[in-house]
Amino acid sequence: MRVLVALAVADFRERTRRLAYAVVLLAAVGLAWLAVPDPEGRWVIMNIGTYRGVYTSAYVGAVTALAGALWFLIGGFYVVRGAIPRDEQTRVGHLLATTPLSRTGYLAGKFLSNLMVLASMTAVLAVTAVVLQLLRGESRTLNPVDLVAPFVVLTFPVLAITSAAALWFDTTSRLRAGLGNIIWFFVALPAATAAQVTHAPLGGLGTSYVADSMYAAMTAQGLALDGAEFSVGLMYLDHPPTTFHWPGLEITGGMLLERMGMVLLACVLALVPAAWFGRFDPARTRYQEAAQPASSSPAGAAGPAGLPTPGGSPVLIDPGTGLALDMPQQAPSQSASFQGRPRTVPVPGWRTGRLITGELRILLKSASPWWWAGAATIAVTGLAVPVDNVPGALLAAWIWPILLWSRLGAQRVVDGVDTLLDAYPGVRPQLVAEWMAGVVLSMLTGAAPLLRFLIAQDGAGVAAWLGGALVIPSLALALGALSRGPRLFQIAYLSVWYLVVNGIAAFDYLGAVRHDGRLAGPHPLIIISLAGVLLAGALLIRTLRHVYR
Template sequence: MNAMRAVIALLVADLRQRLRTPRFWLLIAGLAGLMWWCFPAVDRDYLTVSVGEGMRGRYSSAWIGMVAALIYSSTLSLAGFYLVRGTVVRDLETRTWQLLVATTMSRGGYLLAKWLSHMVVFGLLVGAGLAVGLVAQVLRAEDLRIDLVELVKPVLVLTLPSLALTAAFAIWFDLVPWLRRSAGNVVFFVVWVMLLSFGVSQAEQAPGAQLPWPGDPHGLLVAEYDLSHAWPMVDAGKELGLSIGKQALEGKAPVLLDWTQWAITSATMQARSAWLGLALLLLALAIPVLDRCAAHVGSPGKAHGDGARLRWLDAVLSPLQRSRFGALLAAELRLVLRPRKAWWWLAILTAMGVQAFAPDKAVAVAIIAAWILGMDVFARLVLREHETHTAALVFTAPRMRARMLWVRTIVVVGMAWIVTLPGVLRLAAVHPQAALATLATGISLALWGMATGVLFRNGRMFELVVLAAAYVGVQGGLLLNVVIAPMTTLQWHLLGLPLALAILALGWRRLEAR
């Protein structure tokens, strides 16, 4: 009972820390509002979840729950990681862990409370989304019978194990020292992409085929196999595929079928229980390494050693020391570049070399890679005083607030341009529009990174968006790929710049006033 009280107390304290800001509730409302897009009217020209060729269920409680479960299982398992991670790091860096470890609280109880806190946040998001789904069911009026059991069943079976695994990953990525910041955000994105395709290669879409155990972490195969068995009006031998995401109907009307109940099989329960068990196992494996990881809050000596190898930087920056503004700019550049490890410099030089000498198709990918390597600076540089609680000391100098904002803007924009300089020079000779798009995208990334940093008080949301855009860009999509449709990319980034500047100007004063 004492252990349970400690877990509950820590859980409540952690939730109060999360839920006390209006920003969090606005985020919950915004993400829930996006669920409305997932329930298009019958006269709209797209579907978000379909079975077969343009078929979906009428908006019954069961189909509403299935759509919400599949959308949240696949997307919230990614976005949720960036939303909830950081609480363990906060305890370690603020030395709260040293107080907690002095109590009778067990290590397992501490990690369980953090994991449960993540799950409660996920529950709030999913609950708000289901409420939007019920509103859609009433307003679309395709099936007005409300069945709360069928509404919640897909979420519990499909989404719960997926989010439980994400919550366990969030604990581990907060514990492992080198995964606590931007590097961990990149690694998790790669892990999520790999998990999204896990088990898909073993899938057979023919009706009657057996589910390859244990399916995939997000439950997409489970849903596809169960729907292939129970989907009405299917011709014998016809293969069915489950499609999630926006699918254009190209003028065709969707085929609406009655689907009011999901009959869960024992194979489905065993498969989903396996993934839930894996999440709990990962949480248990973190207990023995908690103390060792907690001891690694920082390594000042290592940082000093890394900086000593960059003596050339002082010579490069010495001309800037002749003015107060230049001295401040040089200081910011040193703080940004000195902590960089050898692998980072090697990766940047490799990306710049590819931009200069590789085939044309590789230039756009190398430019995206260079921006990824610098994205932690874009979002986190503006937060230094906020994270170190040194604003009261730094901003005592006259007009330091405005000068610091200008200096950091120059640093982040300059970095976005310098790491892509070989690509810009090469594109300027053969594809001038792409070169202009590269410059515009660089300044847009820099300013949006700073703007989202002051808006959300961390860089995780920006890093999530950039990683997703980079993944799409590597596949040939717009936004970060400056070679494909460069003028469209240029226009989109220029249109967004005024909003980024407004958010940055307003958020900077509020951020540093705290």
């Protein structure tokens, strides 16, 4: 147990001493701010029809706890995942693998660490809730138990599930990188919806506990429900909501049993990956395929299996029997490195084409044949669907390369090539070539819908297509340069894409949402301008990094 706690605490410290953690905590403060909005405001995050509760400790606690449960289920996963790949990358895992620490012990430590990170965010959420209750001023009576209880009963079990899920993704080779981020998005969204229905297994997110309690309070106060629906999620109301007094969540034994069952389930789920977790053994995993720093790898090219003996002479060991073989005559060295000297004097020349080709190689060479097959299928579908469905086909075409786009601006850092490139001349040409490679990828994958727009003489569609083709790589490059990793773009782009799929015109960057055949979203010129701003932003970030190196 002591080892487990030490492992969890060390991991927790490592994570919390990064700038990204401070950003995440700020996000928690922002979430609380959204959950307890200005009393006169029309944005709400939890309401029953046109009603909301008076901002008492119980209500503020419940609304922030539920918002936290919802957000941490989806977004918290992205915060905590990566603990095991990080141990691989930093080689700490190799050290741990040589200790008596068992697989289950290691996973339990990581589970605990994940939980601590999310719990610390929840604590910030709770403290902010207190401040907001006082700030909003509807009730100045602080009741710590009423405020904290929803976090313990509603939020904490969800954190445990999220923490366990992150371990599943971290230990499964196919899911430990970007694909896992995408899959979680499509798993967590419907799961979050399902977890809010009445009689969700083990109480789900806990929404129904709060909803039932609030319905009962409103009924007791004689307020007209008229089919008013309880909802959690950011919403804009026509009028500021009417308030009612909610006495707070009555925590029953059955409720506690359900929530404890959820925590127990999470604990079990967290330990299941011990069945396949390779314990950093390259022979059992795909870890070896990851880029490794050159200096930390085994020295030199493989030589004969010579072992030192006390006398100093090497012996050859028969791999079958393990017995020493007669030492043959010393073979001449196969290595002939560093003989002679290059004679060609390099001269400067035009490089743009080769830079773009190089960047395209970096982007596309990691794509598997399956990826290309998928892209081809989407392209053929784009050519075959009725003309009205072409915008939908474009949506499909432009989600498929998300993992490739997400490398823009980040790949050099992820692969450790920045340590070389930072001493190279020309920040701008590199970055522009990287962007152009991203644009080529957009155009390639969106070629079939473009052809359909052209055939249909849909000028608006073509213009919107162009905006999309430019803005996606621009966004990827800007977020990649900013975060120095692919995850931020993956999450941001998925979220925007999802909003467009759901017909939210304000976010339509590719002309998929149409009213009466006309583009309902921003004008393509706005999108193209945005692409320019993002590209300039990426350039600024990269330049500043060089200036303040």
